[in-house]
Amino acid sequence: MNKETNETNVPCEVTAKKVVGILPCSGACNVGMVTTKCVTQLAQKNDNINFVCALGLPLGIEGIVKNAKKSEYYIALNGCNVGCASKALKSINIQPDVEISVTDDIGIKKNKNYFDENGLAELEDKVNSIINRIK
Numbered sequence: 001m002n003k004e005t006n007e008t009n010v011p012c013e014v015t016a017k018k019v020v021g022i023l024p025c026s027g028a029c030n031v032g033m034v035t036t037k038c039v040t041q042l043a044q045k046n047d048n049i050n051f052v053c054a055l056g057l058p059l060g061i062e063g064i065v066k067n068a069k070k071s072e073y074y075i076a077l078n079g080c081n082v083g084c085a086s087k088a089l090k091s092i093n094i095q096p097d098v099e100i101s102v103t104d105d106i107g108i109k110k111n112k113n114y115f116d117e118n119g120l121a122e123l124e125d126k127v128n129s130i131i132n133r134i135k
C-alpha cells in the first residue's frame with residue numbers, strides 16, 4: 001500500500017486494485033460463449049483482471065492452478081445453472097466470491113447459436129459493477 005497526501009496535505013492510504021480472477025465456463029453454446037466474450041472484453045479494459053482458464057483447474061494443470069491462486073477475488077461466470085466455472089474453482093478449494101449464471105441471472109435461453117450475443121452487454125455491466133465496487 002502506498003502513502004500519498006491529499007489536497008489538504010493529510011496523509012491518506014492509496015490502495016492497489018485487487019487482482020480479480022474471472023473464470024468463464026466457455027461452454028459450447030450461446031451462453032457459454034457469452035461468458036468467454038465477456039472476460040475477453042473486460043480483460044482488455046482492466047489491468048487487474050486475471051483471466052483464468054477454468055478447464056485447467058479440475059485437470060490440475062500446475063501453471064493454471066498457480067495463476068488462478070494469484071487472484072484476490074473470484075468471479076465464476078457460468079453459462080447456465082450447471083455451474084461448471086464455479087465447480088472448477090471449488091475443485092481447487094476456492095470458493096467463488098460471486099457466481100453468475102447467464103440463463104438464471106440475465107434470463108437468456110440456452111441455444112446452439114455460438115454467435116448469439118444476447119445477454120453479453122448485461123453480463124459485462126453486471127461484472128463491471130462488481131469490479132468497480134471491489135477496487
Ligand code: SF4
Nearest residue numbers: 025027079080083084
Ligand atoms: S455452465 Fe452450462 S453452459 Fe457452461 S459449460 Fe457448464 S453446462 Fe455448459
